[in-house]
Structures are given as C-alpha cells and as structure tokens.
C-alpha cells in the first residue's frame with residue numbers, strides 16, 4: 001500500500017533527515033535560523049538550497065522571526081545569482 005507523502009514527511013525523524021545532516025563544506029552562509037547550501041545534484045546552474053537550522057516538516061511550522069530571516073536570505077541570494 002502506498003504511503004501518502006504527508007505521512008512519510010511526518011515519519012522522518014530528525015536523525016534521519018538529510019537537511020539536518022548537511023556537511024559543513026556545502027554550507028556557504030549561515031544566519032540565525034537558516035543556512036544556504038550548495039545543491040549536491042543541481043537541477044540548474046546556481047542551484048542552492050535554503051535550509052532551516054532546526055528540523056521542520058512543514059512551512060506552517062516557521063515562526064514569524066524565521067519567516068523574516070528566510071525572506072531576507074532569499075532576497076539576498078536572488079540578487080547574488
């Protein structure tokens with residue numbers, strides 16, 4: 001039986017999460033709440049990931065302070081790319 005993607009996400013534990021186990025050499029910037037990571041299998045040129053410093057399953061878990069930090073990070077790296 002197929003597992004719903006949503007259920008799968010909830011099942012991923014922090015110690016199994018690939019985004020909680022990012023190698024330091026891939027991190028190109030770190031803010032209080034997020035890090036900018038080089039994509040290991042880039043789909044396009046300049047493919048980066050903005051990953052939360054704490055384990056999150058859904059965007060709805062982000063606090064207002066984290067949202068603000070994320071928006072600034074996105075804006076900064078969109079300008080750089």
Ligand SMILES: [Zn+2]
Pocket residue numbers: 014017018019020054055056
């Ligand atoms: Zn995680």
